Structure formats: C-alpha cells, structure tokens
Amino acid sequence: MRSFIGRDILSLKEFERQEFMRVFQVGKELEPIARDRRNSNLLQHKTLVAAFYQPSTRTRLAHEAAMHRLCGHVVGFADPKMTRAGDFYQESIKDTVKMLEYYGDVIVMRHFQQGAPHEAAKWASIPVINGGDGWGEHPTQILTDLYTVLQEKGRIDGLNWLAVGDMRMRTMHSLGYALSQFACPITFVAPPDMGLTEEFKTELRQYSVDFSEAEHVEQAIAKADVILVEPVVQPDYTKSRDERGREVALTPANYRITRELLTTKAKPDAILLHSLPRMDEIPTDVDITRWSRYWQEAFSGVVVRMALLALVLGAME
Amino acid sequence: MRSFIGRDILSLKEFERQEFMRVFQVGKELEPIARDRRNSNLLQHKTLVAAFYQPSTRTRLAHEAAMHRLCGHVVGFADPKMTRAGDFYQESIKDTVKMLEYYGDVIVMRHFQQGAPHEAAKWASIPVINGGDGWGEHPTQILTDLYTVLQEKGRIDGLNWLAVGDMRMRTMHSLGYALSQFACPITFVAPPDMGLTEEFKTELRQYSVDFSEAEHVEQAIAKADVILVEPVVQPDYTKSRDERGREVALTPANYRITRELLTTKAKPDAILLHSLPRMDEIPTDVDITRWSRYWQEAFSGVVVRMALLALVLGAME
Amino acid sequence: MRSFIGRDILSLKEFERQEFMRVFQVGKELEPIARDRRNSNLLQHKTLVAAFYQPSTRTRLAHEAAMHRLCGHVVGFADPKMTRAGDFYQESIKDTVKMLEYYGDVIVMRHFQQGAPHEAAKWASIPVINGGDGWGEHPTQILTDLYTVLQEKGRIDGLNWLAVGDMRMRTMHSLGYALSQFACPITFVAPPDMGLTEEFKTELRQYSVDFSEAEHVEQAIAKADVILVEPVVQPDYTKSRDERGREVALTPANYRITRELLTTKAKPDAILLHSLPRMDEIPTDVDITRWSRYWQEAFSGVVVRMALLALVLGAME
Numbered sequence: 032m033r034s035f036i037g038r039d040i041l042s043l044k045e046f047e048r049q050e051f052m053r054v055f056q057v058g059k060e061l062e063p064i065a066r067d068r069r070n071s072n073l074l075q076h077k078t079l080v081a082a083f084y085q086p087s088t089r090t091r092l093a094h095e096a097a098m099h100r101l102c103g104h105v106v107g108f109a110d111p112k113m114t115r116a117g118d119f120y121q122e123s124i125k126d127t128v129k130m131l132e133y134y135g136d137v138i139v140m141r142h143f144q145q146g147a148p149h150e151a152a153k154w155a156s157i158p159v160i161n162g163g164d165g166w167g168e169h170p171t172q173i174l175t176d177l178y179t180v181l182q183e184k185g186r187i188d189g190l191n192w193l194a195v196g197d198m199r200m201r202t203m204h205s206l207g208y209a210l211s212q213f214a215c216p217i218t219f220v221a222p223p224d225m226g227l228t229e230e231f232k233t234e235l236r237q238y239s240v241d242f243s244e245a246e247h248v249e250q251a252i253a254k255a256d257v258i259l260v261e262p263v264v265q266p267d268y269t270k271s272r273d274e275r276g277r278e279v280a281l282t283p284a285n286y287r288i289t290r291e292l293l294t295t296k297a298k299p300d301a302i303l304l305h306s307l308p309r310m311d312e313i314p315t316d317v318d319i320t321r322w323s324r325y326w327q328e329a330f331s332g333v334v335v336r337m338a339l340l341a342l343v344l345g346a347m348e
Numbered sequence: 349m350r351s352f353i354g355r356d357i358l359s360l361k362e363f364e365r366q367e368f369m370r371v372f373q374v375g376k377e378l379e380p381i382a383r384d385r386r387n388s389n390l391l392q393h394k395t396l397v398a399a400f401y402q403p404s405t406r407t408r409l410a411h412e413a414a415m416h417r418l419c420g421h422v423v424g425f426a427d428p429k430m431t432r433a434g435d436f437y438q439e440s441i442k443d444t445v446k447m448l449e450y451y452g453d454v455i456v457m458r459h460f461q462q463g464a465p466h467e468a469a470k471w472a473s474i475p476v477i478n479g480g481d482g483w484g485e486h487p488t489q490i491l492t493d494l495y496t497v498l499q500e501k502g503r504i505d506g507l508n509w510l511a512v513g514d515m516r517m518r519t520m521h522s523l524g525y526a527l528s529q530f531a532c533p534i535t536f537v538a539p540p541d542m543g544l545t546e547e548f549k550t551e552l553r554q555y556s557v558d559f560s561e562a563e564h565v566e567q568a569i570a571k572a573d574v575i576l577v578e579p580v581v582q583p584d585y586t587k588s589r590d591e592r593g594r595e596v597a598l599t600p601a602n603y604r605i606t607r608e609l610l611t612t613k614a615k616p617d618a619i620l621l622h623s624l625p626r627m628d629e630i631p632t633d634v635d636i637t638r639w640s641r642y643w644q645e646a647f648s649g650v651v652v653r654m655a656l657l658a659l660v661l662g663a664m665e
Numbered sequence: 666m667r668s669f670i671g672r673d674i675l676s677l678k679e680f681e682r683q684e685f686m687r688v689f690q691v692g693k694e695l696e697p698i699a700r701d702r703r704n705s706n707l708l709q710h711k712t713l714v715a716a717f718y719q720p721s722t723r724t725r726l727a728h729e730a731a732m733h734r735l736c737g738h739v740v741g742f743a744d745p746k747m748t749r750a751g752d753f754y755q756e757s758i759k760d761t762v763k764m765l766e767y768y769g770d771v772i773v774m775r776h777f778q779q780g781a782p783h784e785a786a787k788w789a790s791i792p793v794i795n796g797g798d799g800w801g802e803h804p805t806q807i808l809t810d811l812y813t814v815l816q817e818k819g820r821i822d823g824l825n826w827l828a829v830g831d832m833r834m835r836t837m838h839s840l841g842y843a844l845s846q847f848a849c850p851i852t853f854v855a856p857p858d859m860g861l862t863e864e865f866k867t868e869l870r871q872y873s874v875d876f877s878e879a880e881h882v883e884q885a886i887a888k889a890d891v892i893l894v895e896p897v898v899q900p901d902y903t904k905s906r907d908e909r910g911r912e913v914a915l916t917p918a919n920y921r922i923t924r925e926l927l928t929t930k931a932k933p934d935a936i937l938l939h940s941l942p943r944m945d946e947i948p949t950d951v952d953i954t955r956w957s958r959y960w961q962e963a964f965s966g967v968v969v970r971m972a973l974l975a976l977v978l979g980a981m982e
Binding site: 075076077078104105106107108110112122123125126127129130131132133134135136157 | 699702703704705720722723726727729730733734736739743744941942943949952960963964966967
C-alpha cells in the first residue's frame with residue numbers, strides 16, 4: 032500500500048482495497064474525538080486551504096469541521112466572486128495554486144470544471160483533495176458513504192446496492208470505482224436521460240463491477256442491503272412546483288423511496304443513504320423509519336475527512 | 349436555577365432573574381481576557397457553528413470573536429447563498445441542523461424567519477443560540493445591553509428606561525421580557541405605525557412590566573436613567589435622502605436623541621445605548637458627550653457571548 | 666527607530682530605512698515556520714480582524730495565512746455586502762471601527778476609498794494595517810516585493826529597477842516611497858493615460874528618488890536588475906478579447922515582458938516580479954525562465970505579514 036503522506040485525493044479510481052480500509056481504520060481511531068466533542072491537537076500546526084469555486088455546505092463545512100476537530104487552521108474562500116480568481120482576470124488554476132500552496136499545507140478544492148483539482152495537483156507542492164469537480168468525481172463523499180455502511184453493517188463485501196439518481200453525476204462515478212474493490216453487486220435506477228453513459232458502462236465492466244440497470248426502484252429494492260439516493264429533479268423544476276400545486280410530487284415514483292415502499296418491499300435491515308440536500312425523492316416521513324441512515328452521514332463525513340487530513344498530512348502513518 | 353450546560357438560548361422569556369445575574373457574573377469573571385487582549389484556552393477544544401441566514405456584522409462577529417477569545421474554533425456561513433441551504437433546494441431547518449450539529453458543539457443562528465432557531469433547537473443535539481429571528485427576539489443583544497447597564501451604573505434594579513425605536517422589532521421583545529425580572533419602569537416612544545402591538549402589550553402586563561408610552565422623547569427623557577435607541581427610518585428612506593438634500597434629518601425630532609436634548613433635559617448620569625448601526629437618530633456630535641455608552645456595547649457584546657458560550661458548553665458551571 | 670508595537674502600517678512614506686530592514690530581519694527569523702510548514706504558537710493568544718471592503722485573494726489570504734502560521738485567530742469579512750457596513754446604513758468608518766477594535770487585536774483593512782485605513786486608525790485603539798486603499802497605497806505588497814528582492818539578490822541598494830504598469834495605482838505609490846530609502850534608480854514605463862501624475866513626480870523628487878520614464882520596456886530592460894510588472898489592461902478589455910480572437914495580445918508590446926525580450930535583452934541575473942493576478946503582460950511561457958520570481962512572492966507575502974503582525978502585536982521587539 033502506498034503511503035498517504037503528501038498524496039492527492041483526486042479519484043477513487045486510484046484507490047485500492049487496502050487503502051479504503053486504511054482510511055476507514057484511521058477514521059475509526061479518530062471517531063471518538065468527534066463523538067466526545069473534544070477537539071484533539073493532532074493537526075494544531077497545520078493549515079487547510081479551502082478553495083470552493085462552487086457553493087457547498089456539507090463538503091466545505093465537513094472538511095473545515097474535521098480540521099477544527101484536530102485543532103488545525105483553515106483559510107480560503109467559499110465564494111470565488113470574493114476573490115480575484117472569480118473576477119474578470121479569471122485567473123488560471125496554475126496561477127491560483129502557485130499562490131494557495133503557500134497559504135497552508137493541504138488544499139480541498141471544489142470546482143465547476145471537471146479535472147480542475149487534477150490540474151491543481153499538477154502544480155501544487157502540497158496535497159490536493161477533490162471536493163467535487165463538475166461531472167467528474169466526489170471521492171470524499173463516497174468514502175463517507177462506505178464508512179457509514181461499514182459502521183452500520185459491520186462489513187462492505189457481500190452487500191447488494193441500489194443506487195438511484197442521475198448516473199452522470201460525480202458521486203456515481205466515484206461509487207462505481209469504489210465498488211470495483213469490493214464484492215458488491217449494484218443496480219442503477221435513473222431517468223432515461225440521466226442513465227449511465229456508454230463510456231462509463233464500459234469502464235465499469237473493465238473494473239469488473241457487477242452492475243445492472245432497472246427502470247423502477249420497485250424492481251430492485253427487495254434485494255438491496257444499501258440504498259443510495261440522489262435527486263433526479265433538476266433545478267428548473269422548482270419553478271413549476273408552485274404552478275402544479277404543493278401536492279404533486281416532483282420526483283416520479285420510479286425514483287422515490289417512500290415509507291410505503293420500504294415497509295412493503297425493503298429488507299428489514301437495509302440502510303438508506305442520501306448525501307443531502309434532497310428534494311422529495313425521500314419524503315420526510317421516512318426520517319424516523321429503521322432504514323434511514325442519512326443523518327449519520329453528516330457525522331461520518333467529518334470522521335472520514337479527519338482521517339484523510341491526518342493521513343495526507345502525515346499525522347497518522 | 350437551572351444549569352446552563354447544553355441549554356438553548358432562544359428567548360429571554362425563559363430567563364429568570366438569577367439566570368441573568370449568573371450570565372453577568374460569568375461575564376465579569378471572563379472580562380479581563382477581553383480587556384487584556386490575551387485569548388484564554390477555556391474553549392480550545394470546542395467549535396462554534398455560525399449559521400447566518402441574514403447579513404449581520406455585530407452579532408456574528410461578536411460571537412466569533414468571543415469564541416476566539418476563548419481559543420475556540422468557528423465554522424459556518426455568513427451568507428446562505430453560498431450554501432445549499434440558500435439555493436433552489438431551500439433545505440429545511442431540520443435537514444440543515446441534522447448536519448450542522450456534527451460540525452461543532454454549539455450553533456448560533458440568525459434567520460429572517462421568526463421561530464427558526466426554535467425549530468433548529470427542536471432537532472439539534474447541541475445548544476442553539478438565537479442570534480436574531482425575524483420579528484421574534486434577539487436575546488444576546490439585550491443581555492449585552494443589560495450587562496453594559498450593570499457595569500456602568502453598578503445595578504439594574506430601580507433604573508428608569510426610555511426605549512425609542514420600532515416597537516415591533518425583536519430587540520424590543522427581548523427587552524420587555526428581560527425587564528420583567530427587574531424593578532425597571534420603562535417608557536416606549538415610537539412612530540404611530542411602529543408602536544407596541546396589542547398582543548405584546550397584553551403580554552407585558554402579564555409579565556408585570558411597568559411600562560408606558562409617549563409620543564416624543566422630550567416627554568420621557570428627563571426621568572430616564574437608561575436611554576436605548578434603535579432606528580425608526582426604513583431602508584427605502586435612503587433613496588429620498590439625497591433628493592431632499594443632506595441637511596434634512598431623516599429621523600423625525602420625536603425619535604432623535606440630540607446633543608441639545610441631552611444637555612437641556614437628560615439626567616447628568618443617564619446612559620445612552622444603541623446597538624448600532626445607526627441612521628441619524630443619534631447624531632455623531634453626541635459621541636463624545638458624557639451620556640454615550642454605545643461604543644462600550646461592542647466590548648460588552650464580546651464579553652456576554654464569552655459568558656454564554658462558556659456556560660452552555662459547560663466550561664463554567 | 667520607533668518601536669513597531671501598537672503601530673499602524675498605513676503608508677511606506679512613514680518608513681525609514683532601518684524600519685524596512687527590521688521587518689525583513691524578523692521575516693528572515695520567522696521564515697522557517699512557513700518553510701517547514703509547522704505553525705508556531707507565537708500569536709496563539711491574539712486575533713486578527715480582516716475588514717475587506719473589496720474583493721481580494723492574495724492580500725486577505727496572505728494575512729490570514731500568516732496569522733494561522735503563528736497559531737493566531739482570525740475574524741472578519743471578505744464581502745461587505747454580508748455586513749451592515751455594506752448595506753443601506755453605509756455605516757461610517759468610525760462607527761465600524763469602534764466595533765471592530767473589540768473583536769480582535771489588529772485590523773487589516775482593504776477599502777475602495779483612499780484614506781479609509783487612515784480614518785480607521787484615527788479611531789481604533791489597536792493597530793491598523795492598510796491592505797490597499799483605492800488609489801492610495803499598498804504598503805504590505807511592496808514590503809513583500811522588497812523582501813523577495815533581498816532574498817533573491819542578497820541586497821537592495823545598488824539595484825536598477827524597471828516598473829511597468831498603471832503608475833496611478835497604489836502599489837506604484839508605495840514603491841516610490843520605499844525606494845526613496847534605498848540607492849535604487851528606477852525607470853517607469855506606462856501607457857500615456859496611466860503615467861505618473863505631476864503631483865507624484867514632484868513628491869518623488871522631494872523624496873530624492875532617482876527616477877526616469879520610458880515609452881517602451883525595450884528601452885529600459887537591459888540595465889534592470891529588478892523588473893516589476895502590473896497589468897495595464899482595464900477590466901472592460903476582457904469583453905473585446907473574444908471578439909478580437911484569442912491570438913491577439915491584450916497588452917501592447919510596450920508593456921509586455923515576453924520570453925523573447927528577456928532572452929535577448931535582459932540581464933541574465935535580473936529578477937521578474939508580479940503581484941498577480943495577471944492578464945497577458947507576462948505570458949505563461951515566461952514562468953519557467955530563470956528570471957521569473959513571481960511564484961516566490963506568494964511565499965514572501967506570508968512571511969512579511971508574519972513579521973508585521975508579530976511586530977505590531979509585540980511578539981517580536
């Protein structure tokens with residue numbers, strides 16, 4: 032297993048099985064710090080640079096909270112318009128990174144453009160963590176999902192997955208690459224115009240991912256141990272919400288995980304994940320069912336980022 | 349007296365006399381840290397989550413400064429547009445709080461909607477401090493005012509108050525509830541369309557607040573020991589400012605505390621409070637008179653938030 | 666030499682030679698902290714207030730990063746719209762500063778209005794650092810440039826400067842005042858409408874600065890030891906960029922430092938500075954030439970701010 036010290040976290044394509052397990056193991060070791068709500072001094076001499084070119088709540092705050100849980104420091108920007116990187120100069124990634132690398136010891140970057148964190152990593156002398164790049168990948172989110180699964184089910188291998196959402200999205204890419212390292216069959220359910228691309232399907236086959244596709248969540252939910260849901264409603268749908276009236280569900284039934292569906296069809300010990308925010312693909316009355324685990328993901332999200340930061344900064348070997 | 353550990357600070361309605369005094373006592377104990385400008389380690393293992401859904405300078409920065417004075421950590425947002433909470437998802441308070449509670453150990457929330465921090469407190473496993481909720485309340489501001497009075501006058505009981513401003517505002521609500529715990533008669537002066545609501549008057553009577561109303565500050569200033577002023581000018585007045593010319597006062601004389609008024613009518617030892625920012629309800633030539641205490645409020649504002657944070661986080665019992 | 670403790674850093678006009686050297690000396694002492702990427706505890710009990718009324722990346726983040734490198738704390742705002750200082754109240758500098766001074770121990774202010782930090786310093790009981798004020802000055806940037814020169818060339822005296830850009834800009838003012846303390850002849854090259862003002866020329870003569878003007882960089886580059894470049898392209902030029910096509914250089918040849926120009930005309934040991942961001946006044950193929958030192962400036966920028974903060978806060982005498 033390669034060392035994590037100084038390493039960029041850009042894609043789960045580059046992660047092998049042992050590396051996933053090492054991240055989860057370090058997460059487990061550091062978890063008590065977050066659970067006991069008592070920040071540790073592990074990274075008190077290190078600074079995280081948060082470079083967010085797109086709005087983000089969970090990814091940005093989870094990284095920052097993780098850094099603070101380890102008594103580290105944080106600088107950066109949540110809004111590129113408030114920097115020269117977002118104004119008329121449209122400064123290149125190279126120029127920006129050749130500056131940011133001196134302001135801290137690790138960079139987490141979200142960017143609207145696929146590959147931007149990779150470009151940053153090319154120039155930075157410090158590790159770059161991909162906090163989501165366009166349609167590309169979102170590795171720390173999927174690490175969070177897998178960590179949550181491991182804590183809740185005690186294992187990752189042998190679990191059946193059902194993934195619902197827009198299959199062109201970055202989380203789905205990271206998920207596919209991640210599952211290639213585990214014995215986890217997965218069924219994808221997506222609207223026709225949001226299906227897996229042929230290119231990605233080819234790649235999944237090359238990575239030996241045991242995947243299938245279905246049209247309706249009803250067809251796949253019965254055998255699922257892990258149900259991962261993302262929104263399929265597009266931003267512009269919100270305008271028609273009021274016109275249609277409040278009673279009309281935005282999300283078509285094919286892609287909704289309702290309480291009734293869970294109660295009648297799901298395994299009693301299946302777990303339901305969502306990175307949030309949500310539209311109505313998971314109605315709020317699901318929140319207190321035995322299946323919901325999406326609240327726990329916010330907690331896991333901090334723990335996994337603590338582990339990643341501690342590893343790439345060399346505070347944990 | 350109930351313990352402050354883990355407690356939400358939502359409304360001064362819930363504060364009893366002893367609890368006010370406990371906050372002020374802890375404030376007095378911690379004040380030297382702020383005065384000597386030497387941050388203490390009291391909260392070095394704790395993180396504050398600042399969730400500001402509306403612009404704020406003083407309330408946000410005073411909480412953050414207080415946390416830093418105690419070597420604590422801060423995460424959060426000053427602008428909801430830079431989060432998913434403010435975009436098209438319009439994420440519910442519940443969904444947002446079920447995330448934020450894992451990012452730190454206490455939340456301070458400002459929200460344009462009355463009751464939003466109460467809703468947050470319903471779901472959060474950590475304390476929620478109300479940093480101002482719509483027309484609702486602004487408890488930490490009024491605690492700051494009372495602390496300033498206590499430091500400047502040596503007591504709270506037995507002082508006569510004059511409050512000028514928009515009586516429908518959140519600070520006035522918190523003020524009314526607070527004075528119910530002290531022997532402080534109060535006179536309210538407000539424009540006719542900004543007067544006390546019948547509902548709030550009924551409530552003040554139930555809380556045994558000794559209050560009266562006047563039309564002009566001249567009628568009430570002579571007996572006042574504490575004069576608390578808020579703006580009565582509405583945002584849209586600014587547009588007509590330049591058209592009318594600079595010489596025209598925006599604030600009608602009834603609601604202005606001028607140097608002349610203070611010199612001719614006020615008690616020599618009265619004190620003048622304003623949470624700022626101001627329009628021209630207190631002209632700048634009042635700044636260096638013996639009555640002005642509004643600069644001190646910024647200092648008190650940090651001290652009171654230090655006390656509240658130390659108490660709810662259990663660093664002071 | 667006057668003590669730096671509690672001192673405002675508003676203008677390089679007020680700096681004498683020994684004071685420049687003291688800042689650079691402290692920078693040199695603190696530099697290993699930044700180079701070794703291991704934050705020191707020097708300012709762990711101090712808080713920096715960042716008051717940015719205009720977008721900034723480098724100046725804001727370099728000050729914040731410097732504070733964190735010394736384990737200090739940071740509060741403030743990067744966007745005045747998110748504060749009451751930027752909304753309809755248009756709060757005065759005085760009112761704002763009489764608040765900010767209690768939120769920390771030193772203020773760094775960028776303002777669109779020349780003289781705003783000076784006005785702030787008039788009212789603040791804590792040091793104010795000018796982070797750039799309109800057309801006024803940008804002292805910490807020029808200190809960074811000089812520090813970079815000193816590190817790269819081993820000395821400041823006796824070096825020939827060439828400065829290219831808009832001579833009405835704040836950095837040029839600070840540069841002129843700074844060079845008055847050293848034996849450094851300087852040639853200014855600027856578009857006709859961006860030339861040195863008569864007023865500033867008179868001032869430079871009074872300060873005994875040995876300066877001349879040229880129309881084209883070619884006329885002055887051969888004898889330059891230090892080439893400092895700023896953009897001459899105005900924001901509204903960006904719109905015509907696409908219309909003209911990508912191949913057309915935005916910056917006229919008179920004000921561009923190209924690889925060819927450097928190779929054919931520049932001294933082999935000259936150094937090229939730019940505070941960035943850039944348009945195309947320095948094409949990217951210059952980045953890997955022996956002359957470029959603009960990446961190092963980001964590092965120097967943190968070091969110089971560490972020195973200034975440590976000095977004005979009394980952590981270094």
